Amino acid sequence: MTQTTPTPPTDEIRVAVSAVIFSVRGLSESACPVLALPLVRRTRDPFEGRWALPGGWLNAAENLDAAASRTLEETTALAPTYLEQLYAFGAVDRSPTRVVSVVYWALLRSDEVDAQVAAHAAAGDAPENVEWFAASELPALAFDHNEIVDYALWRLRNKVGYSRIANGLLPEQFTLADLREVTEAILGRRLDPANFRRQVENSNTLIPTDRFRTGNHRPARLYRYNRDVELAERGPLIAPR
Amino acid sequence: MTQTTPTPPTDEIRVAVSAVIFSVRGLSESACPVLALPLVRRTRDPFEGRWALPGGWLNAAENLDAAASRTLEETTALAPTYLEQLYAFGAVDRSPTRVVSVVYWALLRSDEVDAQVAAHAAAGDAPENVEWFAASELPALAFDHNEIVDYALWRLRNKVGYSRIANGLLPEQFTLADLREVTEAILGRRLDPANFRRQVENSNTLIPTDRFRTGNHRPARLYRYNRDVELAERGPLIAPR
Numbered sequence: 001m002t003q004t005t006p007t008p009p010t011d012e013i014r015v016a017v018s019a020v021i022f023s024v025r026g027l028s029e030s031a032c033p034v035l036a037l038p039l040v041r042r043t044r045d046p047f048e049g050r051w052a053l054p055g056g057w058l059n060a061a062e063n064l065d066a067a068a069s070r071t072l073e074e075t076t077a078l079a080p081t082y083l084e085q086l087y088a089f090g091a092v093d094r095s096p097t098r099v100v101s102v103v104y105w106a107l108l109r110s111d112e113v114d115a116q117v118a119a120h121a122a123a124g125d126a127p128e129n130v131e132w133f134a135a136s137e138l139p140a141l142a143f144d145h146n147e148i149v150d151y152a153l154w155r156l157r158n159k160v161g162y163s164r165i166a167n168g169l170l171p172e173q174f175t176l177a178d179l180r181e182v183t184e185a186i187l188g189r190r191l192d193p194a195n196f197r198r199q200v201e202n203s204n205t206l207i208p209t210d211r212f213r214t215g216n217h218r219p220a221r222l223y224r225y226n227r228d229v230e231l232a233e234r235g236p237l238i239a240p241r
Numbered sequence: 242m243t244q245t246t247p248t249p250p251t252d253e254i255r256v257a258v259s260a261v262i263f264s265v266r267g268l269s270e271s272a273c274p275v276l277a278l279p280l281v282r283r284t285r286d287p288f289e290g291r292w293a294l295p296g297g298w299l300n301a302a303e304n305l306d307a308a309a310s311r312t313l314e315e316t317t318a319l320a321p322t323y324l325e326q327l328y329a330f331g332a333v334d335r336s337p338t339r340v341v342s343v344v345y346w347a348l349l350r351s352d353e354v355d356a357q358v359a360a361h362a363a364a365g366d367a368p369e370n371v372e373w374f375a376a377s378e379l380p381a382l383a384f385d386h387n388e389i390v391d392y393a394l395w396r397l398r399n400k401v402g403y404s405r406i407a408n409g410l411l412p413e414q415f416t417l418a419d420l421r422e423v424t425e426a427i428l429g430r431r432l433d434p435a436n437f438r439r440q441v442e443n444s445n446t447l448i449p450t451d452r453f454r455t456g457n458h459r460p461a462r463l464y465r466y467n468r469d470v471e472l473a474e475r476g477p478l479i480a481p482r
Contacts, residue, residue: 013256013301015331015341060254060339064331087478088329088343090256090305098301100256102329102341154476235395237328 013098017068018055018145020086020105020152021078023113024169024185025132033110034134035185037149039141040075041129046096047142051133053149054078055101068104077120077127078113080106086152094144101143105152107160107168136188156186163205166225175213175220176200205229254339258309259296259386261327261346261393262319264354265410265426266373274351275375276426278390280382281316282370287337288383292374294390295319296342309345318361318368319354321347327393335385342384346393348401348409377429397427404446407466416454416461417441446470 025036039051056071058064068083083104090100120126133139135153138146162179169182180196200206205226212219266277280292297312299305309324324345331341361367374380376394379387403424407415410423421437441447448467453460 013299015254015256058254058331058341061333063333064329064341085328087326088305090299090343092302092304100299100305100341100343102331150477158476235392235399237392 013100015058016055016099016101017058017064017071018053018101018103018148019068019072019083020053020103020149021072021076021080021108022105022135022152022156022169022186023108023110023132024182025110025113027132027134033181033185034136035188036132036134038076038078038130038132039138040127041131042142043129050142051131051139051145052142053103053145054130055103058102064102065104068102072104075127076130077125078108078116080108080112082106086155087148089144089148091144101148103148103152105155107156107165109169109171111171161205161229162200162203163225163229166206166223173209173211173222173224175222177220179206179223254341256299257296257340257342258299258305258312259294259342259344259389260309260313260324261294261344261390262313262317262321262349263346263376263393263397263410263427264349264351264373265423266351266354268373268375274422274426275377276429277373277375279317279319279371279373280379281368282372283383284370291383292372292380293383294344294386295371296344299343305343306345309343313345316368317371318366319349319357321349321353323347327396328389330385330389332385342389344389344393346396348397348406350410350412352412402446402470403441403444404466404470407447407464414450414452414463414465416463418461420447420464 020037022035022037024033026033027036038054040054042048042050042052054072054075056067056074058067062070064085065083069079072083073079083106086103086105088100088102092098094101117126135149138149140146141149162183165182165186166174166179170178176197177193179200180191180193183196184191206223207226209222209224211222213222261278263276263278265274267274268277279295281295283289283291283293295313295316297308297315299308303311305326306324310320313324314320324347327344327346329341329343333339335342358367376390379390381387382390403420406423406427407420411419417438418434420441421432421434424437425432446467447464450463450465452463454463
């Protein structure tokens with residue numbers, strides 16, 4: 001394979017899709033769960049051998065959302081229930097050829113990831129060249145993918161409310177301590193439990209249930225996320241067509 | 242000109258940019274100011290004669306942001322200080338040929354619009370086929386542009402805080418009554434002045450100045466927007482490079 005990068009015709013612009021999939025995972029047996037994302041090792045130029053976001057080319061007969069789901073599934077075997085468009089990256093110099101990448105993102109519960117990985121391992125079609133990386137300790141990625149992950153992290157840390165974190169990363173019912181621990185993994189720092197409880201309760205985005213988790217500690221109330229808030233956040237583009 | 246639409250090669254996907262520019266304008270001498278946007282009448286197929294969002298094709302040597310500014314300027318002679326990416330629209334059936342449109346949006350003060358329009362009129366290079374329309378009374382637009390405007394309106398009404406409305410649509414200093422009237426034009430309904438004041442004051446996104454506007458009414462304090470909030474909202478993609 002030649003190492004020279006072919007120069008594209010000046011009028012050629014291609015459209016790709018990529019996905020940033022966040023989950024909170026224990027990446028080794030000893031370590032605490034951290035915010036993590038799956039990357040795919042490139043097997044061809046450009047950037048052969050480097051890690052990159054899962055993705056691929058948009059087909060002419062395929063909607064953007066469908067392309068994002070298809071390429072994510074083909075490269076990682078992951079199938080989130082919902083991918084949201086994050087941003088279109090189109091700097092002229094982001095790739096040796098001219099590529100506009102429409103990037104999607106999703107939050108995925110760790111048990112969903114485990115179940116999907118286990119199903120593919122059992123079927124003998126586990127994807128190759130895929131690994132989960134801690135979001136805070138990424139290597140130098142292909143293209144502008146470090147910049148894309150930085151932007152996704154910024155959106156997650158600044159613009160995603162507790163309701164969506166609860167919906168995306170926690171089971172159907174959860175305690176405020178569960179939510180705080182996941183939020184701490186996202187922010188990469190400890191939060192004061194009393195302040196956190198007050199903020200969540202003031203946000204009106206979670207609904208207390210009548211159930212409690214019991215165990216070694218004193219009983220902790222279980223909450224669920226407020227589906228009305230989440231649907232409103234998604235906006236009119238998500239309406240069924 | 243033939244009425245048949247040529248079928249593109251199946252692998253051809255083209256990238257366009259469009260812009261939704263919101264301002265609050267009096268569209269006739271008698272009427273109250275309303276939320277409005279400029280549209281361009283199409284002079285060729287497809288959708289010849291219909292109104293469409295300003296925009297055009299992305300050039301291979303041009304970044305997305307630059308293309309959005311250039312095509313907006315070419316079609317409407319408007320030059321907002323800041324265009325923000327809104328969403329990439331890429332449904333297969335949104336155009337007779339396959340086009341992915343990266344849509345930008347901006348808020349523009351009415352006096353800025355007037356000054357830019359007047360400058361071009363004086364220079365004799367005023368754009369043709371451009372008109373401002375009330376956002377609530379749009380005709381059937383070309384392509385999926387009604388859907389795009391609906392999405393932009395949803396974002397404006399649901400996700401844009403008082404700070405950005407103040408920065409985008411009002412002069413440097415303004416009263417809470419000014420801000421309420423612009424917000425009422427955006428929402429298309431009246432707001433309770435006392436509730437509105439309380440919400441704005443609780444949001445901490447505006448800074449009271451020591452100055453007051455005097456006149457027929459009792460003196461009204463002037464506010465300015467909090468630039469720190471606004472820069473934080475824009476996120477890491479806006480960092481100087």
